[in-house]
Amino acid sequence: MAIPRLDVKPIDTQSSFRTQAYNALKQAITSVNIYSQPHEIRLDERQLSQDLGVSRTPIREAMTLLEQEGFVKTLPRRGIFVVRKSKREIIQMIEVWAALESLAARLITLRASDAEIAALRRLFDEFQGGHSPEGHLDEYSDANIKFHQAIIKMSGNQCIADMTENLFIHVRAIRQMTIGQNDRAQRSIVDHLKIIEALERRDTELAEKLARQHTLDLAAHVEKHCNFLS
Amino acid sequence: MAIPRLDVKPIDTQSSFRTQAYNALKQAITSVNIYSQPHEIRLDERQLSQDLGVSRTPIREAMTLLEQEGFVKTLPRRGIFVVRKSKREIIQMIEVWAALESLAARLITLRASDAEIAALRRLFDEFQGGHSPEGHLDEYSDANIKFHQAIIKMSGNQCIADMTENLFIHVRAIRQMTIGQNDRAQRSIVDHLKIIEALERRDTELAEKLARQHTLDLAAHVEKHCNFLS
DNA sequence: TTGACTCATCTGGTATGCCAGATATTATTC
DNA sequence: GAATAATATCTGGCATACCAGATGAGTCAA
Numbered sequence A, B: 001m002a003i004p005r006l007d008v009k010p011i012d013t014q015s016s017f018r019t020q021a022y023n024a025l026k027q028a029i030t031s032v033n034i035y036s037q038p039h040e041i042r043l044d045e046r047q048l049s050q051d052l053g054v055s056r057t058p059i060r061e062a063m064t065l066l067e068q069e070g071f072v073k074t075l076p077r078r079g080i081f082v083v084r085k086s087k088r089e090i091i092q093m094i095e096v097w098a099a100l101e102s103l104a105a106r107l108i109t110l111r112a113s114d115a116e117i118a119a120l121r122r123l124f125d126e127f128q129g130g131h132s133p134e135g136h137l138d139e140y141s142d143a144n145i146k147f148h149q150a151i152i153k154m155s156g157n158q159c160i161a162d163m164t165e166n167l168f169i170h171v172r173a174i175r176q177m178t179i180g181q182n183d184r185a186q187r188s189i190v191d192h193l194k195i196i197e198a199l200e201r202r203d204t205e206l207a208e209k210l211a212r213q214h215t216l217d218l219a220a221h222v223e224k225h226c227n228f229l230s
Numbered sequence C: 001t002t003g004a005c006t007c008a009t010c011t012g013g014t015a016t017g018c019c020a021g022a023t024a025t026t027a028t029t030c
Numbered sequence D: 001g002a003a004t005a006a007t008a009t010c011t012g013g014c015a016t017a018c019c020a021g022a023t024g025a026g027t028c029a030a
Helices: A017-031 A045-052 A056-068 A087-111 A114-128 A137-154 A158-178 A184-200 A204-225 B017-031 B045-052 B056-068 B087-111 B114-128 B137-154 B158-178 B184-200 B204-225
Strands: A072-075 A079-082 B072-075 B079-082
Touching: A017 A045, A017 A056, A045 A056, A056 A072, A056 B056, A087 A137, A087 A158, A087 A184, A087 A204, A087 B087, A087 B158, A114 A137, A114 A184, A137 A158, A137 A184, A158 A204, A158 B087, A184 A204, B017 B045, B017 B056, B045 B056, B056 B072, B087 B137, B087 B158, B087 B184, B087 B204, B114 B137, B114 B184, B137 B158, B137 B184, B158 B204, B184 B204
Parallel strands: none
Antiparallel strands: A072 A079, B072 B079
C-alpha cells in the first residue's frame, strides 16, 4: 500500500531573497514612467523591506545591482533615487544599441539558418496581416520590440543580449512617447521589411548598414524632438 | 600668532568600504592570469573580510557587483569562484567590442576635432618612433591597449566606454597570449595606421569598417588558435 | 577492507542593532 | 518676528549573530 504523501511542490531554492527583491524592485521601477511625472522618486530601504517582508540586507544587495545597472542612484544618508536619464545619455544608449543590433544583423547573415530567418519574416507578416499601425500603436510598439529582440536572439551572441537588455528598458519609455510622432510607426515597418530582405539575401554589408541606420534614425529623432528630457 | 594645526588630510568620505573593497578585489582578481593556471580559484568572504580589515557586509556587496560583471560566480554554501570564460564567451565579447569600437570610429569622423585626431596620430607615432614590436611585446601590448582606449574615449560616448571597460579586462589576458603569435603585432600596427588615416580623412564608412574588421580578426584568431580555452 | 552513516565544521544567506551624517523640527536669542 | 542654535529624527553604511545547506573527517557495521 502506498504511503499517502502531501502534494508539496519544491520551493524555489534557487532564487534567494536577494534575487526576488531584485526582480520585484526592477519590475516596480521600470513600470512607472518616470519621465512623465515631474517629481523625483525616492526609495527607502526600511519601507521596502517592510513591504517585501524581508530584512534590509537582501534589499541592499538588490539595490547595489540596480545602481550598477543605472536604474537608481544612492546618495549616502540622503536616500535612494530613481534615475532619470538625460537626453544625452539616452542618445548614447541608442547609439550603442544601433551598433549591437548592427552586429547582430551581420552575425545572422553569416550563421543563422534559413528556417530562423523565415521565422523572423513570419513574425513580421503575422502582425502586418490585418492592421495598420494607426490606432494600434500599443500593439505595434510591442511587435516592434519583439522584432528587435528576435534579431538580437537570432545572432546567437548571448553577450549582445545581455548588454542590450537594460538598454531596451531605459529606452522603452522614450520609444513609447516617440512611436506616434512623424509617422514613425509606418516608416519603421518599411525599415524592418528591408532589413528582413537583406537578411534573406544574406547580404551582410547591407543588413548591417540598414540595422544600424534604422536605430540611428531613432537617435536623431530623439535629439530633435525629445526636449522634455533634461 | 597662528594656531598650530596638524596637517591632516581629509579622509575620503566619498568612497565607502564597499567601493574600496570592490576596487581591491577587482584589482586582485584581474591581476592573476586565471587562464595560465589549471586549478580554479575560490574566495572566502570571511577570509577576505579579515584580510581587508572590514566586515563581511561590504565584501558581500562588492562581490555582488563583481558577480554581475562576470568576474566571479557565487555558488550558495559552496563558495565564490573566479570565473574562467569559455572560448565561445571570449569570442562573443570580442565581437561586441568590435561593434562598439566601430561605432566609436564612426562618431569620431562625425564629431571629433582635428586636434583630437592629430593627438591620436602622435600617440601612434611616438611609440613607432624607434622600436619595432619584436622584443618589445609588453610595451607594444600597452600601446595597443592605449590606442583602443583612446578611440573609445574620443568618441565622446560615455556609454561605449562603460560597456567596453570590462570587456577589455576579460579579453586582456587572452590578448597578451596572442600578441606574439602569427606576426600579429606587426599586422596590428598596419591596421591601426589605416584606421588613423581613415579618421583623418573623415571617411565614416571606411573608418567604421576598418575598426570593426581589425577586432573581428582578433576574434577569428582566438577561434583558431586559443584552444587552451574551454 | 569497504561502505554507509554521523556529526563537526565550513560557507553563503539573512536578520538585526548600532553608528554617523543629513535633515527637519523646535527652542533660543536678539 | 526673523535668524540662529540646539535637538530629535531619518537614512544609508557597517558589524555581528544566527541559520541551513554542503562538505568531509571519523565511526561503525558488514
